[in-house]
Amino acid sequence: MQCLMVTLLSQPRRIPGGLRLDANKAQSLQQPLRAAGVPERLYIPLSQHIGDAAEPLVEVGDRVLKGQLIARSPGYISAPVHASSSGEVVAIGDYPVPHPSGMQAACIVIATDGRDQAAADQLRMENVLQADPADIRQRVRDAGIVGLGGAGFPTSVKLNPGPDREVDLLVINAAECEPYISCDEALMCSRPWEILEGIHIMRHALHARQVVIGIEDNMPNAIQCLQHCLDESEETGIRMIPVPTIYPAGGEKQLIYALTGEEVPSQGLPIDLGIVCHNVGTAAAIARALLQGEPLISRVVTVTGEGVRQPANLEVRIGTPVAALIEECGGYTDAIARLLMGGPMMGFSLRSDTIPAIKTTNCILAASYRETPQAPPASPCIRCSDCVDVCPAGLLPQQLYWYAHARNFDRIQDYHLFDCIECGCCAQVCPSHIPLVQYYRFAKTEIWSLESERQFSELARQRHEFRLQRLEREKKALEERRAKARKSLKPKAGDADAKQAEIAAALQRVKAKKAEQSVQARNTGDLTEQQQADIAAIERRRSSGSGQP
Amino acid sequence: MEFPTRSSPYLPLHSDLSRLMQRVMLALVPGALALLWFFGWGVLFNLLIAAGTALLAEAAMLQLRGRPVRATLHDGSALLTGLLLGLSLPPLAPWWIAVVGTLFAIVVAKQLYGGIGYNPFNPAMVGFVVLIISFPLQMTLWPPPQGIDAQVLGLTDTLRLVFAGALPADASLDSVTMATPLDITKTRIGLNYTWGEILADPRFGAFAGHGWEWVNVGFLFGGIWLWQRRAIHWQIPASMLGSLFFISLFFYIADADSFGSPIFHLFSGATMLGAFFIATDPVSAATTRRGRLYYGAGIGILTYVIRTWGGYPEGIAFAVLLMNMAAPTIDYLTPPRVFGRRDPEES
Structure with missing residues (x-):
C-alpha cells in the first residue's frame, strides 16, 4: 500500500507563470442563479465526456421521462446519458455538437412535452456515508456524472484510486480562473450545502484523510457562503484556502501546486502524489444524484458578455440549444460579434447557436468585438520570450512554435510539447500576435496521427511477415504432399487413351456451346411485317457485301 | 444565428510589435538628447541619415522579396536599427558612413537572413563593425564635448563638414575632433x-x-x-x-x-x-x-x-x-x- 503524505502550505504559493486578467465575472453575478426553462427540443449528444460514446437505448418514437436512462456507457471510461426532460424521441442522428471543429455527432433529439415528468428514482442511497465506496462509485457512474470543470472525465473513475493507492488529500477545485465564467461561484453562493454534502460523499468514497477547497481569492461572496456552512456543520477537517487570483490557477496541476507546493509529475496524475482533485460542481452533482436521486440532467451555465442583454447564471437542462439560453437572458444585443463556449482563454467559438449546452458547458460568452477582437495578422516571432515568462508549464513556447512551424515533430517533443496545457497565456502576450496555441494543437494532432499511422504500418508489416511465413509453410507442405503422391503413384496402362477421349468430348461440348450462341437475335418476338421486311433487306445487303449504310 | 469562428485565446491582446518598438525609441530620447547636447548637430544628422536609409533599404528589400512593405515598415524595427546605429556613429563622420553602415545592417545583416525575427546577429552592430573595420579614420571623428575649451562647430560648419567634407578656414580635422x-x-x-x-x-x-x-x-x-x-x-x-x-x-x-x-x-x-x-x-x-x-x-x-x-x-x-x-x-x-x-x- 502506497502511503503518501501531503502537507498543505500555510501560505498558498503563486503558480509559476500565468497572467493577471480582468475577471469580468460581476456582470453575470448580478442576478441570482435561476433555472432556465425546458426548451421545445433537447439535443442530447451521446459523447459529452472523455471516453467512449454512450450507446442509445431508445428508438425514435419512444416516450421518455425526465431522468430516464436513454444511452448506456459501453466501457469503463465512459458515461451514460439521461433524458433531461420528459417527451418523445423524435430523432437519433448527427447534429452539430460543441466542438472546436464545428463537427456533427450522434445526438438523441427529444421533443419535450412540457410536463417534465420524472422517471422512478434509482440512484438515491440511504446512509451514503456508511455505504461501500464501490456502491457509491456505481451510483455516480449510473448518474452519468463527469467532471463539470470542463474536461468531462468520468467521475466514478476518479473516485477509484485503485487497490494499491491511498488518497491523502482531496482537493475541491473552486478556483474558477478563466475570465467571465462564474458558474461555480454562483453555485457556491446559492447551494453551498449541496456542495458540502457532495464533498463528504467524495471523501468517504476515497477514504481521503484531508480535504481542502481551493478557491481564488477574488470571490469573497462564495468564500463567505462556503465558510459559513463549514462553520455551522459539525464535520470539521474540510479547509478552504484562497489562492492568489492568477490565470490559470484553476488548472488541476496548478491548483495543487498553489495549495501544496508539490508538482504533479509530467505525464503523471495527481494520484501519483496521493491527491485527487474534483470540481465543486461535480461535488454538487454527486449530492444531487445520491441524496435526491437526480442523475446529471442539468448544470449551471454562465451566459454572459456584451452580446447578451441580461447576463446571468442559469441551471440548464443538458441538451438545451444555446439560442434558447440567450433568449432566456433577454436575447442578443446589437454588439454581438462572436459566440464562445467556455471562457475566452480556452474556450472555442461556435459557428451557430443551435448547438446544445452539454455536461461540460460552463459558459456561453456572447461577446462583442470589443471583448474579443478579430485576430490581428501575425508577424514573425522576434524571440522576445515574453511567452517564456508567462508559461505555467515552464516551456519555451517560442521554440515550440519554431519547430511546429518547421514541422519538426521530433525536436518539438524534445521541448516537451505534451506538457503544454493549452492555457493560451503565451498567445495572449505575444507582441507578434502569433496564434501559438493553434500551432501546438496542430503539432499534437500531427504527432498523434503519425503515431497511429506508425502503429498501423507496424501492424501491416507484421501481418505481411506472417503471411509470407504462412505461404512459405504452405508451399513446403504442398511440395511434401506432392513428393509423397509422386512416389505412391505408378503409371497405369490405357491412361493415354482415356485422356484422348476426354479431350475429344470436351471439344465437342465447346463446339456445341458456340453453335448455340452464334444466333443471338433478341426482342424479335413481336415485330411488325414492315420491320421484318427491313431486317431481311439489311441482312441481304450485309451478306451481299456492299458497305453502304 | 451564425457567427464567425477563430481559435483561442479571444481576449484583446496585451502587446504589439510596433508599440514595443515605439517604446524602445521613446526610451532612447534622454540619452540621445544628452548626446546631442554634448556632441552637437552631427548627432542629429547621423540619426536622420541612418533612419532614412534604414527605411528606404527595408522598403526596397521587402519589395524585392515580395513581402508586404507598408505593414512590415510599420513594425518600426528598421527605424530602430537605423536609430541605434546612428547613435553609435561619430558625429563628424561624413554622411556616407551612416549610409554604408545602415545599408549593410538592413540589407545584409537583416533582410538577407529573412527579415525581422530571423537575423542571427544584431543588425546595427553588424553595420557598426563593418564601418569600424573598413573606415577606421572616419570612425574616430568625435568632436570635443560641449563644455571643454576647444573649437566647436556650429550648424552650418557641421553641415558642410559632414556633407561636403569642407572644414572652416581656421580649422583642421585635428582641431575640431578629439579622442x-x-x-x-x-x-x-x-x-x-x-x-x-x-x-x-x-x-x-x-x-x-x-x-x-x-x-x-x-x-x-x-x-x-x-x-x-x-x-x-x-x-x-x-x-x-x-x-x-x-x-x-x-x-x-x-x-x-x-x-x-x-x-x-x-x-x-x-x-x-x-x-x-x-x-x-x-x-x-x-x-x-x-x-x-x-x-x-x-x-x-x-x-x-x-x-x-x-x-x-x-x-x-x-x-x-x-x-x-x-x-x-x-x-x-x-x-x-x-x-x-x-x-x-x-x-
Missing part, C-alpha cells in the same frame, strides 16, 4: 601613465569621460523605464553591467594604476546604450531566463577584455556579435525546468 575618453585611456595606459594621471585630464568629468558620463546616465534612465514598462527583461542588462563592474573592480583592486575604475567602465562609451538597447535585442539574444544571464555576462566580460587588451578602444559591438553567435547554444544548454519534471534534462 574619446576610452581612446585616451587606452593610449595613455599603453604609455605607462597611471590611472590617476589620466583622470586628471580635463577631458574627464565627475566619474567618467566629460559628457559621456551624462550620455550614459541618459541611456540608463531610458533603460530603467523600459524595464519598468516590461519592454525588456532585467537579466541581460543586469548581468552585463554586473559582470563589467566586477571584472573591472577585480583588476582595479589588483592594480589601480593600470586599469580603469569600474565606474569609468560603466559610464563610458556605449556601455548603457549597449546594456539596455543593443544587448537586449530579443531576436539575436538568448531567450531562456538563465541563458539571458550568461549572455549578458559574456557581453560584459568581452567588452572589458576588448577595451583593455583588444585593438579597439570600445568593445560593445564586438562583444554583442560574439555573444550573438553563442546565443543559440546558450539557449540549448539552459532550458527551463518544465513543471512536474525534476531537472531540465529529464525526458
